[in-house]
Amino acid sequence: MTSSQTLxxxxxxxxxxxxxxxxxxxxxxxxxxxxxxxxxxxxxEEACTNxxxxxxxxxxxxxxxxxxxxxxxxxxxIITDQGVAFDPDQIPRLDTTASLSERNRRGMGMFFIYNxxxxxxxxxxxxxxxxxxxxxxxx
Amino acid sequence: xxxETKQLRRCDVVVAKGRIDTSTVKTLADxxxxxxxxxxxxxxxxxxxxxxxxxxxxxxLIATQNTCKKLHRGELVLVEVPRRVSEVLDLAGLTPLxxxxxxxxxxxxxx
Numbered sequence: 001m002t003s004s005q006t007l008x009x010x011x012x013x014x015x016x017x018x019x020x021x022x023x024x025x026x027x028x029x030x031x032x033x034x035x036x037x038x039x040x041x042x043x044x045e046e047a048c049t050n051x052x053x054x055x056x057x058x059x060x061x062x063x064x065x066x067x068x069x070x071x072x073x074x075x076x077x078i079i080t081d082q083g084v085a086f087d088p089d090q091i092p093r094l095d096t097t098a099s100l101s102e103r104n105r106r107g108m109g110m111f112f113i114y115n116x117x118x119x120x121x122x123x124x125x126x127x128x129x130x131x132x133x134x135x136x137x138x139x
Numbered sequence: 140x141x142x143e144t145k146q147l148r149r150c151d152v153v154v155a156k157g158r159i160d161t162s163t164v165k166t167l168a169d170x171x172x173x174x175x176x177x178x179x180x181x182x183x184x185x186x187x188x189x190x191x192x193x194x195x196x197x198x199x200l201i202a203t204q205n206t207c208k209k210l211h212r213g214e215l216v217l218v219e220v221p222r223r224v225s226e227v228l229d230l231a232g233l234t235p236l237x238x239x240x241x242x243x244x245x246x247x248x249x250x
Contacts, residue, residue, distance in 0.1 A: 013162035020158070020191065038191075038223040045193050049161050096232030100205060105198030108231060112194055115230060 002029045004069040011052045011081070012059045019048055019066060023077065026068035030075040032138055039116040040075065040136050046109035047079050047132050055083025055130060074118070074137040085124035140189075142170040149250040150181035150213075152243055156188035159196030167196065171203045171215075180206070180213025183246040187219035197233060204236060214238070218246045 007022045009015040023044045027037040048064055056062045065080040094111035095102070114120050119135035140157035151174045155167055174182055182203070186192075200215065207213040216238040220228070228234045240246035 013160070016160045016162055016193075017158055020160075035223065035226065038226075041191065042193065042227065045160060045191075049193065049195070052161075094231065096230075098232070100201070100208065100236045103201045103205075103233075103236070105202040106194075108194035108197060111231065112227070 002026075002070050004067060006065060006067045008063050008065045010060060011048075011056050011062050011064050013049070013052060015064075016045055016048060019064070020045060022066060023068060026070075026077075027075055027136070030068075030070040030138065032075060032136060036074075036136050036139070040077065040134070043113045043116040043134055043136075044077060044079065046112045047134070050109050051079070051081045051083060051130075054086060055081045057084070071135075074135060077134045077136075079132040079134070080129045082129040085130055088122050140166055142166050144170055144174065146174075146179070147247060150183055150247055151179055152183045152185065152218075152247065154185040154188070158190055159192040159199075161193065161195045164193075164195045164199055168199050168202075171199065175203070175206050181250045182207060182213070182215045183218050183240070183243060183250075184215060185218040185243055186221060186224055189221060189224060192224050192227070197227070197231065200237070201233070216240060216246050216249075218243050 005026055020041050024037050024041050027040045051064055052059055062082050067078040069076040091110045094108055117134045117136045121133040123131045140159055140163040143154045145152050153170055204215045207215050218240045220239055
């Protein structure tokens, strides 16, 4: 099994591609299949975008740390920020049956985070900051 | 990401290449709005070379489709959608909102 890897990047949207490369490499190294690798990439992308936009309130206001930890059953990813906490339960649920006119161009990020990985756990204001732990199983 | 556009008689074809994320979506948004701002609402968006699309990109597709379909003046159709992107469209229930074609020829011919 490969070892854990950690990447820390300033919270800029231009860094999303670098974060994606890091996560997809870790996912492939953990022997996740192509669909799972893409899923993990997207879940992390959405989480990091939310951190920049909402936890930090904009670009360049804090760091984002991504730790990828291979496990026997798959890949664990811990995303840490030092921004503002939020209540995930207050985020409106995406209606996947909504018509075109009912769709909003924004607000899909949380849906993808919860539906692209197998486990999602938010911990706020820990000694390390806010932590989002994702887990994707290896099939 | 790179966006190439070509104006045909029946519609406009937009070819997107690379990552569509929060940092790059403006390139796609600008290309699509330039078309609709010129009163053209029949657009075929080829996604064959798109390696990744985030919810920001999907939001742009929704917004453009809403613009195009207003007053039945046209629509945005998707062409050569990569498998991973197709799976995400399905997951979010977006697939029924777009016609999807396997080739530009089919898409253009259907306008």
